[in-house]
Amino acid sequence: MKISGYQFESCFGPYIIRFILEKRESGFIYHSEEWKLKHFDAFCITEGVTEPFLSRELVKKWGTIRDNEEMVTCSARVSIIRQFGLYLTSLGMEAYIPSRFYKATKKVVHILSDDEIRSVFRTIDAYVPKINVHGFNRLSMEYRVLFRLIYCCGLRISEARQLRQEDVDMDRGTVRIMQSKGHKDRLVYLADDLAELLRTYKITMESVYNCRSEWFFPAREAEKCLTNGTIDAQFRKSWAKTPYAAGCDRNPTVHCLRHSFVVKRMNLWMEEDISLKELLPFLSKYLGHASPDETFYYYHQIDTAFRIIRNRDKTGTRVIPEVPSDE
Secondary structure (H helix, E strand, C coil): CEECCEECCCCCHHHHHHHHHHHHHCCCCCCHHHHHHHHHHHHHHHCCCCCCCECHHHHHHHCCCCCCCCHHHHHHHHHHHHHHHHHHHHCCCCECCCCCCCCCCCCCCCCCCHHHHHHHHHHHHHCCCCCCCHHHHHHHHHHHHHHHHHHHHCCCHHHHHCCEHHHEECCCCEEEECCCCCCCCEEEECCHHHHHHHHHHHHHHHHCCCCCCCECCECCCCCCECCHHHHHHHHHHHHHCCCCCCCCCCCCCCHHHHHHHHHHHHHHHHHCCCCHHHHHHHHHHHHCCCCHHHHHCCCCCCHHHHHHHHHHCCCHHHHCCCCCCCC
16 A cells, blocks of 8 residues: 555555554644654564564564664654554554653754854855756755755754745745644744845746746756755755864754854844843744744854853952952
């Protein structure tokens, strides 16, 4: 049996398909989960499983960490089987439900400075594809707009790449984000210059490249949107060409543009003596976060933050006086 192009052939196949359909009817996208379940389906065939019984032994073997696999990746595989097991029990079937999961610690990301931002965008703008063909030249133009949209609006990479033409309102200067993380929708307002850039981009796509895809950022095959891997690879190549790459201990990813947007915005508010307490809830909604606390996690103590704190500090020198040089 098939769903989304995947063929499910194990004894669990019919149940997996019904499970995925039920999740999607509930509003879940379930793309990566479907891919994991396809591999579980193939695993069951390899193991010679003939009865749809999710046994403890089967789940444990599936959840055994593999060579060169990260613990968080292994945990994600087990997590989807837990959900599938709960679905089976809801049907009155017997199934083992795993309960222990590895939780990855949050990594400190690289916040790009203003100079680094300018440098990486210079390399993105200067990119010329090695193969001088229409499709690759179009992509080089797309990258210039895509990365600016991600940075200037603090978008997630998936939110930007999956934009459809109808999601971008040129007249109102808004971008509609559908079914993002947490299955939430939101409206993102654009600055005037960014809205004008998107208008020019759309005209160029149609008049110069004769591209009328349903996707706002189509892949080389116009019926598909750009992939995460393609976008991330292009950003890494662009960063590697900047003068800052060699001395950087944590090379940034595309998602670092989102973090950098948040830090930049909050620093500007503090420099302008604007209350973060009042505006943080609005920024949280703009980013699609569940709460201001989630947004504040993005803020990191970088050099500019310390400079702002020093400039705004009115009591620190009285509370903690400097120690004389002879003590």
